[in-house]
Amino acid sequence: MKLGALGLPPYRTFSLEEVEEATNNFDTYAFMGEGSQGQMYRGRLKDGSLVAIRCLKMKRSxxxxxxxxxxxxISKLRHRHLVSALGHCFECYLDDSSVSRIFLVFEYVPNGTLRSWISGGHAWQKLQWTHRIAAAIGVAKGIQFLHTGIVPGVYSNNLKITDVLLDQxxxxxxxxxxxxxxAENKGMLVHGTSSGASKDLSTSARINQDQKVDVYDFGLILLEIIVGRSLTSKNEVRVLKDQLQASITSDDTARSSTVDPVVRRSCSxxxxxxxxxxxxxxxxKxxxxxxxxxxxLWNLHFSQ
Incomplete structure (x- = not known):
């Protein structure tokens, strides 16, 4: 039922031939970028659907x-507010059959990043307040699913506004x-354990700490949603946070002076x-x- 509600095909194994065909043998035109989580390619499956394919080179045999x-x-990471996994493909060495690369196939989300709709390239069509609240609620629901919707939960996600995409x-x-x-491929701690967490913490205390790391990152996303511009430094974040704190107890004129003009015109x-x-x-802090x-989430619903 959940799969049907999402409108996604069942999770499956892809062949290497399918992945190569979808990306035109990893053509440069299909290349979307490279980061700490591997190379990303845009692809088109035989049924015509667009996908995003992440290529991971394995460091261990x-x-x-x-x-x-x-x-x-990964197959359980399916939620309305996550870019959901559709399947995977293993590429193996011929001599010992160990895995050389893993391809993770995700749904393709066409409408760019949340930042581009707030402080970037879509300045001519900036998101109105109701859409911004809806986006914030969506991100919070996605975080909630990562924390509690699967076992083990996924924490310390290093969330950024550029990692939030908008669909059609x-x-x-x-x-x-x-x-x-x-994390395991990079030799890091796994299962949501923050590399900075104290070894003396109990599992539940460590999970709670990791959850609050994601909450802080969510606060940064909210801050950009409110002020309508990119945040460039920790000092700027601190200054803006203090301005918001002061304006909460001031009159509505003081509140309005800190926020995106689009927001001022479209919210109570x-x-x-x-x-x-x-x-x-x-x-x-x-x-x-x-x-x-x-x-x-409870309070976000009251802001609508």
Whole structure:
């Protein structure tokens, strides 16, 4: 039922020939970019559907069986507010059959990043306030699913506004999250354990700390949604957070002076004030003082 509601085909294994054909043998025109999570290619399947294909070069020699628990987790990463996985493909060395590359096939999201609709290339058609709140709710629901919708949960996702894509209906989808497969391939700690977390923490305390890391990153996304421009430094974030904090208790004129002009023209003062309060609470220095994702969602609904 969930698969049908998402409108996605069942998760499956792709052959290397299918992946090569979809990308025209990894043509330069299909190349979308490269980051810490591998190379990305745009592809078109035989049925005409567009996909995004992530290519991971394996640093360790393992058989396909060693990766199946990771693949099982990836196959469950299907949610309306995640760029969902459609399948995978293993490429193996001929001499020992160990995996040389893994291709992860994801749905293709056509409408660019949330940033481009707020402070970037879509300046002529900036998102109105109602769409911004909807995008914020979508991102929060995506984070909630990563934390609680699968076992083990996926935490410390290093969320950025450029990792939030909008589909043809302007539904927000998180495109980059902390897949344990990627962390393990880089020799990092996995299962949502932050590399900066104290070894003395209990598992539940560490998970709570990692959840609050994602809450802080969500606060940064909210801040950009409110002010309508890219954030360039930690100092700028601190200054803007203090301005929001001060304006919450001031009159509506002070609140309006800090926000994107598009926002000022399209929202009520109470809605803006609620969003500011959520944003400031997410950016609190002490992780324990930040709200839970459930609290964020509850309050976001009141800002509509």
């Amino acid at each position: 393992h058989s396909t069986q060693n990766f199946m628990h990771h693949i099982e987790l 209906n302007l539904v927000a989808k998180i495109s980059s999250y902390n897949l344990p497969l990627l 003062d109470q809605s803006l004030k609620t969003m500011m309060e959520i944003c400031v609470s997410c950016l609190l 002490n992780p324990a003082d930040r709200p839970s994702v459930e609290d964020i």
